Amino acid sequence: MTRQSITLTEQNDLWLREHVEVTGEYASKSELINDLIRRARRAEMLNEKLQAAEYSGFTDQSAEQILHEFKESLRK
Known part of the structure; x- marks a missing residue:
């Protein structure tokens, strides 16, 4: 990992x-900042996928299928 200031x-x-310090959800500021960057x-x-979809036209996929496809792409 690189160190930044x-x-x-x-x-x-x-x-x-x-x-x-208060929520205890993160062990350090670095951990929180890395999570914010990932999000x-x-x-x-x-947003890029939504924009590409807008330009590509209509789809016959259901909302559930689209969500599943998106989640699969995040796992890669």
Whole structure:
């Protein structure tokens, strides 16, 4: 893993600390930031797929089939 140095606003640092120290959901700020980046990457991929679908026209897939296909692509 690469090590990075970032500067945060006071509000963002407080938000991170609260999520690490108060909720206990994350062991460190780094773990939380990596999770936020993973979520942003998934959202970006979903938005790209939605945009491509809009341009491609209609589909005969059900919503469940589309969701299954998307989840499978995340596992790869």
